[in-house]
Amino acid sequence: MWRVRGFSVQGYAHLTEGIPCQDAYRQAVVGSSAVLAVADGAGSRSRSAEGAALLVTITTEVLTGMLNAPGEPPDGRLLERRLGQAYERIRGQFLKQATLLAGEGRAGDFAATLVAAVVTNGLLGIIQVGDGFVVVRAAGRQGMTYHLLSRPEVSGQHSNETLFVTSAAAEKAETISVADPGITGILLSTDGLMPAALAYEQGRPETVNEDFVQRVLGHLDKDGSDPRPILRTMLSDGVVQLTGDDLTMLAAVRA
């Protein structure tokens, strides 16, 4: 069983301006499996908060349906293929509904990035579009180790340029699968927490800031733990000085 908790707060810049959080998250626990999704609405788009909410809703529905579908449990390659197909359905439904809501040719108003994960039968599968990221904690002979599974790709000259599900170049998503029954914790996040949760080399996020991730997942390991310390940390001076972006993470630990 997985214990899943989501945390989402306005970035400091949004707090000071009174702008709502444009991120969204959603999760579903299906027996011993779990589906997780986080989305980051584009700050420059008029309805991106709606876009992020719509995207995580469609994503969890499609991926839950995939998990519930009859058939043999997949291996890693099959899981990746299924995730690729699931993403095409997710994007198709998302563009259709966004167009219905915003009008013909206006789906871009709902622009959002997406990171989604399914964890099932000792397999972790990931779908990624844009600059979110996934970190896992794994139990091994040398204790707990932390790994950055999906390295956020930041395109363009400036660091605030990325790919959205509505972008023409996002017809296909990056999919990853990892077979590791030793995974004891998963953290999905939008890009806002990147400077806090990841460690950098030459300005690029390359590994995990274990101090941060260890404390977040360690806190959730405690059954019935108070979620507020995590929210306070997300709005602490240390994090605010790194980023003013909206902050959203979805964390799952083995219960």
Added chain:
Amino acid sequence: MAFPGFGAEGEDLGEISYEAGIGQRLPLMLCLDTSGSMKGAPIAALNEALAGWSAELRYDVQLKTTVQVAMVTFGHGGVQVWQGREPWSSASGAAPFVPASEFYPPQLAAGGVTLLTEALELALRHVYAYKGWLKGHGYTYYRPLVFLLTDGIPTDANGRESASWQRLVPDLAAGRRDNGFEFYAIGVGNLTPQGEQVLSTLVPGGFRILGGFPFRSLLRLLSATIEKVVEGSGEAPLLTQPVADPFEDFFRQRPAGE
């Protein structure tokens, strides 16, 4: 600060180590006219406004580390680059940009001629050099903001009206088109129609003429622009519409002549 819903007081996850210097930076270049026509009340108002604005930035928990400020003045003392309150020297080996947390403006004096062209060229060189330095060191950054403030017509070193500013037009257009920087020009005081013509040619659609010397509200609105940049995000093209002008509110709130 109170955090509605989960309380200002209480435990967090403890002292977490974060990597220093990896926060995204916003280079801000102020290119300010300090020529003779600014003598008296205008330069005093500018100094007072700069002092207040920089203090507000220093107290902003996020902007104080995000915004990196440099200044080029043209007028008193010719064209002068400032690193905080000190004149900048290339011998220092460092860029003139300083974090807003360490930015204390100099006490500016007015005098001399309006070498706007040379000042803006120098300002853009520093912006490009700083971007190169940031990129080379792997730091992430927002599109730099270049902010020109003038009350006169560009002149040569002898104070004669000069058309040299026209050579800036292609560079400014290319810089804005290629996302090299965002550029805004504000005319203040008693700017003549020729002065207005200069600004409208330098930055079509990105200039405004304000009556008087409302520096305090101008700089406050510059802060609002900075916040808009920091809270916004760019994106890959297609299925998109143009990114909103972060100065939109500025121009809406301070129409010409107000």
